[in-house]
Amino acid sequence: MKIINAITALSALAQETRLEIFGLLVQVGAEGLPAGQIGERFGLPFPTLSFHLSHLKRSGLIDCRREGRSLIYSANYKNMNKLMTYLTENCCQENPAGCDLPAVCESK
Amino acid sequence: MKIINAITALSALAQETRLEIFGLLVQVGAEGLPAGQIGERFGLPFPTLSFHLSHLKRSGLIDCRREGRSLIYSANYKNMNKLMTYLTENCCQENPAGCDLPAVCESK
């Protein structure tokens, strides 16, 4: 993953509405939810919702498929995982023992 | 971790200069680096550097200690880890098998 993609993903998540939407979609799983239900859940006007969904979509953190009149959004776990990996890459090369990122660094 | 703290941390990382600074500090380890050396590395004017360091500091992702005239900045692995945990919490409860976040979810 390139730094520019990491920044895009991080800034997609660095906003309350989007982080909440993403959290919801992560919990919901691959099935996803139609845009309308997401907006309803958080009381968002349509253009605001659409702005945030397209931001998340552009970042690759969520996917979108059409089902009839609805657009169904769902978390993209693969890209989320790439972001996680990027953030812990090259971690604490000087001193792995002093590092506190268990998932990635305790295996070093 | 509360959502507000996650957002603060994510927005600290969602900017090229800060993500580069953080990446450097993560690699350097607990020893850290003086502000001056960080600024030199990226060719940043002092106020710009200071703005970004204080942003990262405020987020908890880096720490700062004084050594003589220098302020030494270093990665805070503990808080980085909390952010990672927050992002994968409650992941794919519907269908763990379909989830692609190995570090966190394959153990479910």
Add this chain to the structure above:
DNA sequence: TTCATATTTCCAGAATTATATAAATAACGT
């Protein structure tokens, strides 16, 4: 082909964030 539903795009104003010059603060050596 007209109507209703679902959602997006266009747009403009509001809010936030980033940048860098100049001035201030902090610590050390003389």
Add this chain to the structure above:
DNA sequence: ACGTTATTTATATAATTCTGGAAATATGAA
């Protein structure tokens, strides 16, 4: 105390991002 080094704070401008009303697009139903 004074000068030097290291860094921050104050401040202003520039750039980016967020918000929501109005209009546009896409799909399906009658």
